[in-house]
Amino acid sequence: MSKTDFLNLCRQVTGADQVITDTDSLQTYESEWRQRIRGKALAAIRPGSTDEVAQIVRLCQQFRVPLVPQGGNTGLVYGSIPDHQGNAVVLSLKRMQTIRELDIDNETITAEAGCLLAQVQQAAADAGKLYPLSLASEGSCTIGGNLSTNAGGTAVLRYGNARELCLGLEVVTANGDIWHGLKGLRKDNTGYDLKNLYIGAEGTLGIITAATLKLFPAPRASCTVLAALATPDAALHLLNAAKNYLGPTLTGFELISDFCLQLVLRHFPQLRHPFRQTAPYYVLLEIASHESQEHAAGFLLDLLEKESDQNQLQDAVVAESRRQAQTLWNLRENISMAQAAEGKNIKHDIAVPVSSIPAFIAETNALLHRHFSGCRIVCFGHMGDGNLHYNISAPEHTSGEIFLKQQALINRIVHDQVHRFNGSISAEHGLGTLKKEEIRRYKSAIELNLMETIKAALDPHNLMNPGKVL
Structure with missing residues (x-):
């Protein structure tokens, strides 16, 4: 039986209009959103239910057709697009957008994998609840993608990442079975925690079709x-003081270098510098309280006064309204877009122990400037949980294309430093194809062997997102 037979059978499952094969329409599914690379797909298939997903997976097993699960396609490591062989199908879950259940008393929401993160946030808010996962791409990323990559974001300090926000999963396994694991239980000690195999696996073990979330x-x-602030050391001091004084009300703690802020102001001229004088670093700090606004503001102002008395703060701006708060967050959330507008750059999504962040920044900055004079370091991110986006832009008046030829050397310096500080070269973006070879320098042979054993056991024909992670 031929690939034509395969596609015809797929059309019988989903409807003919949900199996896309024309070149122009496929481009959306074959390209990652930054348009840096493009793969080639046999087809893009858009199932509308878990049962249809299972039937398509069984057909892929029958015909030995690789498949690439895809949600919002907002990833940064090329994990949701096919390779260049043209043998794989892209399995888009964006039609699966049903909120299946909202259990107020149990404080859970069950959503299908194609639901946008913003859709789930709004459904929770409409019920007077909070789903705290917060990402810049929340208007376009999906719940399935969030879980497949174990997304982090700005509220991990208080609420944890996607893994910690998930209680149960529905998964189509590599052989086309459906695991109905949508339990809304905080405690379930009945064997292996299977859901955590699939969370963060980037679709290489099975396809998440729905999730029960906290x-x-x-x-x-x-x-x-x-x-x-003057230094990352001062930022670390402020973080510890905020944790001790504000306790669980502290929800966000974002580190921003002055160069990041200058890029944002250059490329987003509608925004204004919040201070009369610049500082080497800034911290965007947020608290959320179940007391009154006055009570929360009073605690925060007390903290700032104490830190100012100890000469840890150079200045501070407190938002007096939600609009002002969003304006401050815009300075943080537009850093990546500003860097992209500045030119091609080399990105690193790294994590080190929070206590090591000042030393990591100081030592790695010095190494890069020694080897690549004039390079501009775009350092920002979730200091509260140890995750930095440590990106490198070309020196001024240097071609981005020429600078990118140094990417392997720059990656080696940064990743070796991360490893030296007992960190991770991928904190929240995953491995995809971009880092699957790089990770072999830093994971032990035992770790890699365990991962390969799990992959072989659950996907023996290597059809689930092949070439990603491993």
Whole structure:
């Protein structure tokens, strides 16, 4: 039987209009959103239910057709697009957008994999609850993609990443069976925690089709402050003071270098510098409280006063409204777009122990400037949980294309430094194809062997997102 037979059988499952084969329409599914690379697909298939996903997977097994699960296609490591062989199908889950259940008393929401993150956030908010996963791409990324990559974001400090927000999964396994694991239980000690095999696996073990997620009481008040500091050491001091003084109300702690802020102001001229004088670093700090706005603001102002008295703060701006708070967050959330507008750059999504962040920045900055004079370091990210986006832009008046030829050497310096500090070269973006070879330098042979054993056991024909992660 031929690939034509395969596609015809797929059309019988989903309907003919949901099996896309024409070149122009396929481009959306074959290209990653930054348009840096493009693969080649046999087809893009858009199932509308879990049962249809299972039937398509069984057909892929029968015909030995590789498949690439795809959600919002907002990833940064090329994990949701096919290779260049043209043998794989892209399995888009974007039609599966049903909120299946909202259990207020159990504080859970069950959503299909194609639901946008913003859709789930809004459904929770409409019920007076909070789903706290928060990403810049929340208007386009999907729940399935969030879980497949174990997404992080800006609220990990308080609520954890996607893995910690998930209680149960529905998964189509590599052989086309459906695992109905949508339990809304906080405690279930009955053997291996299977859901955690699939979370963060980037679709290489099975396809997440729905998830039961944790909700939280919506906070009554929130306060946002942008603080100006001299060094990352001062930022670490502020973080520890904030944890001790604010406790669980501290929800966000983002480190921003002055160069990041200058890029944003250059490429987003509608935004304004919040301070009269620049500082080497800034921290965007946010708290969420179940007390009154006045109570929350009072605690935050007390903290700032104490830190100012100890000469840890150079200046601070406290948002007096939600609009002002969003303006401050815009300075943080537009860094990646500003860097892209500045030119081609080399990205690193790294994590080191929070206590090591100041030393990592100081030592790695010095190494890069020694070897690549004039390179511009775009350092920002989730300092509260140890995750930095440590990106490198070309020196001014240097071609981005020429600079990218140094990528392997720059990666080696940065990743070796991360390893030296007992960190990770991928904190929240995953491995995809971009880092699957690089990770072999840093994971032990035992770790790799365990991962390969799991992959071979669950996907013996290597049809589930082949060439990714391993």
